Amino acid sequence: MSNAYRDTRHVPLEKIITRLKELADAITRGGESRDREFTMRIPAECDRDADLVIAEAATRLQQLEAANRDLQAWFDDARAEAEKAQKRIEDLENVATSIRRDLKLRAEPDWDGSGQQVVNLSASIWDELNCVLDIKGNRPEGK
Incomplete structure (x- = not known):
């Protein structure tokens, strides 16, 4: 006799799963095995009685759903x-x-004649734009 649990809510899920498998096996075997496994016990055994175990499994499935x-x-x-x-x-x-x-359209030739195009920007906005656009160096957009 098992009296480890006072309520089916306290029975660990693993025990319920194991018991459901045992009950399924008893149904398959039939006869005395089925009758023995589906007998209601007095006092009730929360982790063994088929009706209690099946009802608790259904409740937990509803909660999981x-x-x-x-x-x-x-x-x-x-x-x-x-x-x-x-x-x-x-x-x-x-x-x-x-x-x-x-x-870039507003860019003016660099004053030192290097051929670079420059735009006077504060706070490195050009670098920030390139960073946002994931552009390295002076390469054109989309390349």
């Missing part, structure tokens, strides 16, 4: 937010590309 629904909704919301963020990033990259292109 509800938790899964909640998680799925959370993941769906997170995915939608990630898609919105990705769209916003693309928009910002387009704006940064347009700003960079506009700055």
Whole structure:
């Protein structure tokens, strides 16, 4: 006789799984084995009585299904937010590309005649734009 648990809620999931497998095996074998495994015990054994174990397994499955629904909704919301963020990033990259292109159009020949085009910018905005656009050095956009 097992009296380790006062309530089916306290029976570890592994014990419930093991017991469900035993009950399935007893059903398959049939006869005395089935009758013995499906006998109700007095006092009730929360980790052995078939009706209690099956009912608790059903309850836990319902709880898992509800938790899964909640998680799925959370993941769906997170995915939608990630898609919105990705769209916003693309928009910002387009704006940064347009700003960079506009700055290049306004460029003037370097005063020392080196042939480099320069635009007077404060706070290294050119480098920041290149960083945002993942452009190394002076290479043109898209290359």
